[in-house]
Amino acid sequence: MENKGKKIIFSGIQPSGNLHLGNYIGAINQWVVMQEESSEKELIFCVVDLHAITVYQSSAVLKEKILEVAALYLACGIDPKKSKIFVQSENPDHSYLAWIFDCLTPMGWMNRMTQFKDKSAKQKESTSVGLFNYPALMAADILLYDTDYVPVGEDQTQHVELTCDIAARFNRLYGENFKLPKTIIDRKAARIMSLQNPLTKMSKSDENQDGVINLLDAKDDIAKKIKKAVTDSGREIVYEQDKPAISNLLVIYSKLSGREINSIEEEYRLKSYADFKNDLAELMVDVLSPVQDKYREIRQDAGYLGKVLDEGREFAVKKSSVKVANVRRAMGLGRI
Numbered sequence: 001m002e003n004k005g006k007k008i009i010f011s012g013i014q015p016s017g018n019l020h021l022g023n024y025i026g027a028i029n030q031w032v033v034m035q036e037e038s039s040e041k042e043l044i045f046c047v048v049d050l051h052a053i054t055v056y057q058s059s060a061v062l063k064e065k066i067l068e069v070a071a072l073y074l075a076c077g078i079d080p081k082k083s084k085i086f087v088q089s090e091n092p093d094h095s096y097l098a099w100i101f102d103c104l105t106p107m108g109w110m111n112r113m114t115q116f117k118d119k120s121a122k123q124k125e126s127t128s129v130g131l132f133n134y135p136a137l138m139a140a141d142i143l144l145y146d147t148d149y150v151p152v153g154e155d156q157t158q159h160v161e162l163t164c165d166i167a168a169r170f171n172r173l174y175g176e177n178f179k180l181p182k183t184i185i186d187r188k189a190a191r192i193m194s195l196q197n198p199l200t201k202m203s204k205s206d207e208n209q210d211g212v213i214n215l216l217d218a219k220d221d222i223a224k225k226i227k228k229a230v231t232d233s234g235r236e237i238v239y240e241q242d243k244p245a246i247s248n249l250l251v252i253y254s255k256l257s258g259r260e261i262n263s264i265e266e267e268y269r270l271k272s273y274a275d276f277k278n279d280l281a282e283l284m285v286d287v288l289s290p291v292q293d294k295y296r297e298i299r300q301d302a303g304y305l306g307k308v309l310d311e312g313r314e315f316a317v318k319k320s321s322v323k324v325a326n327v328r329r330a331m332g333l334g335r336i
């Protein structure tokens, strides 16, 4: 389990639907901050396509989305000289270890997962066994690399806790093989809400896309969506529990500008919602335009993106194959 004292950071996003501001503020931006901190660490970011197929994906769309997500990681500031990026399905060790974890995980543990309850309620009869087992695959992603920290949004904390439970059970039954990871959450950024319903989180699968700012949305659409964003009763621009809509917009403003919420409240004390929304739209376009330009540049250079993903895969396979060999030995699998 040694890695020369380097802390290992692992996270991933599914290539299903469009990446949105919640993914950016809640996840990718945190990754970039961690990448730029000076301490010694190994950062690994995965495009989790095997998770995406827990609900049906058309193959042509999936193929495109995998490259889109990888290119967006780079466009948002993930630097392949400092971090590794790879595609989950290109390393078969993930599904191999996931099967082992399926066999080790009591149904009762999986039954507690709130994300499964929400997602399966939407899928009804077509809910797949894969959607139910999904956290075992996520545990495999994390545990294959001796991960110390998993930076994610709030909806994933329960899955990381389950990952620790699975690791501890394995270690108890077969000896110490897995490190128990910790979740890293930016409390203020962990739950960016829909602009149309501030009581539900901004999500790829939201039917009302007016509530979702996609990272690749055109400038005009961004401005329109912000203009249409619901607000609360009253006219004060303040962060308060009974003002979920304006509080969400303030969090977004704060995260995109790097300013404290109270300094933003102070600036808008005598101004209107319309002023605030205009400025927020402008700020968002200022932040997202360079990401979009960089994204287009990367997508035009298929060779570069391919090279980054090849290097990421080689790194991942090299590391995970050692772990899988140890697991097989510990469990008595095959003739190893």
Ligand code: AMP
Pocket (backbone or CB within 6 Å): 012, 013, 014, 022, 023, 024, 025, 026, 027, 151, 152, 153, 154, 155, 156, 189, 190, 191, 192, 193, 201, 202, 203, 204
């Ligand atoms: P997903 O879109 O479900 O693949 O999520 C990818 C990452 O983005 C995970 O770390 C999520 O926790 C995070 N994330 C997704 N939606 C939001 C949101 N609305 N607010 C904050 N983080 C989010």
Ligand code: TRP
Pocket (backbone or CB within 6 Å): 010, 011, 012, 013, 014, 048, 051, 137, 138, 141, 142, 150, 152, 156, 159
């Ligand atoms: N389940 C995560 C999500 O939907 C994505 C994911 C898969 C992930 N494997 C992971 C996140 C490992 C962090 C670490 O957002």
